[in-house]
Amino acid sequence: MPRSSNPKPRRTKAEQRAESREQILDGAEYLFSQRGLYGVTLKDVAQQVGVHASLLHYYFDDKRGLFEAVVDRRASVTTDRRMEAMDDYELQAGDSVTVEGALHAFLDTDLDLYLNGSEGLRNYAAMGSQIANTVEGGEVFNEHFDRVVLRLIDLLKKAMPDAADEDIFWGYHFVNAGLMATVARTRRIDRLSGGLCRLDDYTAVQARMAPFMAAGFIAICQERALARASETVAAGD
């Protein structure tokens, strides 16, 4: 029942190729976001798209090739946008980079993309949050994300020059967790809150996430800095 039944409009082969690839990637992205990598068979994807299963092999060789193509299609687009947002912020903030500002730059681009973006982008994000937690699948994503993370950490160090690296990394751990859980869109928060919160209410998330995380950062970085200071005093040097 997918598969348009109206007579195909004339297309060049290149167009046809591109369109078929895109449709297959869309279908795979959607199914992977629902059931993870192993929960989806090539046949499922073919059925979802409305093409024959062997066509997936024609375009993507094998299952791993298909998965990597799904990631490659989006990864550079989204990471580029985030890098840009952080570059812009740094330029604009000059010497007065703040934790909250850096986090807004880091988070809001992604939240906007994944909560307000196309259905494909939303599926991609949900897929990522599910697979990034995986031992194997995680690697495919992390190689794309590492540079974005290190850029954020760089900004955070500027905003908190006295903080210990350790504390900044721990803070990042919590930030990333919140981001992943949000774009996963499992709607648990919707259910728990009885509809009071809606996970894809971008404005609500955007208004709370950076401030929440910024306060957390400042708390642990200051607290630990004080603890270190008093240890030094107690040690007598």
Next chain:
Amino acid sequence: MPRSSNPKPRRTKAEQRAESREQILDGAEYLFSQRGLYGVTLKDVAQQVGVHASLLHYYFDDKRGLFEAVVDRRASVTTDRRMEAMDDYELQAGDSVTVEGALHAFLDTDLDLYLNGSEGLRNYAAMGSQIANTVEGGEVFNEHFDRVVLRLIDLLKKAMPDAADEDIFWGYHFVNAGLMATVARTRRIDRLSGGLCRLDDYTAVQARMAPFMAAGFIAICQERALARASETVAAGD
């Protein structure tokens, strides 16, 4: 190579049954934590444990039965412990419940259990964090966790009587995300930090998580409370 080759010590049938069940559950728990629900076949589990695949059907009927048995074995134990910890805290704190205190009660029991506990418990937690993000698998867990969550929210409302429910739920969303990401134990933070942070360093996590999240809560609850107040003033009533 699993499967002890030394002559079996004499055991009663009930003991044998219990031991076989446990071993199968351990193996399944481990494999599910590594590759998720769909990434593991019954044959994989049988091989891991060193028994014949058909034995899994004998004990657990089918794959879903096995999965549910894995969850059932741990779920009530861990949720009971957490409920107890929160009850104890409330009793001890009396009228002066704090956000950080409530979060310590909520988080540290779990962190202790899952970072310091037996290998089985650690696997269980990693499995949960991976599967809770899933559309299907999530349900199995959430039905156990809901009461723990609502208990925490109850405590948080006591600590912040002026906060909007909405803000408390959003804060919880971030807390839970951090907890899940921590017990998932993918070691991404270890890699990113170049070994500076270790995800299973219980003391490090315990010292930072509740303070981080508490500061976040207070930030968004106060900020939003102020915003509501000024809206009211602006509206003139």
Next chain:
DNA sequence: ATTATCTATAGATCTATAGATAATGC
């Protein structure tokens, strides 16, 4: 006599490939 475990196997499903057919491109 009952229960735990293993053997054998049916039937379904999955990945992957070879080769046929249908459409576009010169």
Next chain:
DNA sequence: ATTATCTATAGATCTATAGATAATGC
């Protein structure tokens, strides 16, 4: 003539079941 798509099928793997065998329990 080249490329996109489909048909047919091999071979592997998976779940599940029936029935045989080995061990424990009276």
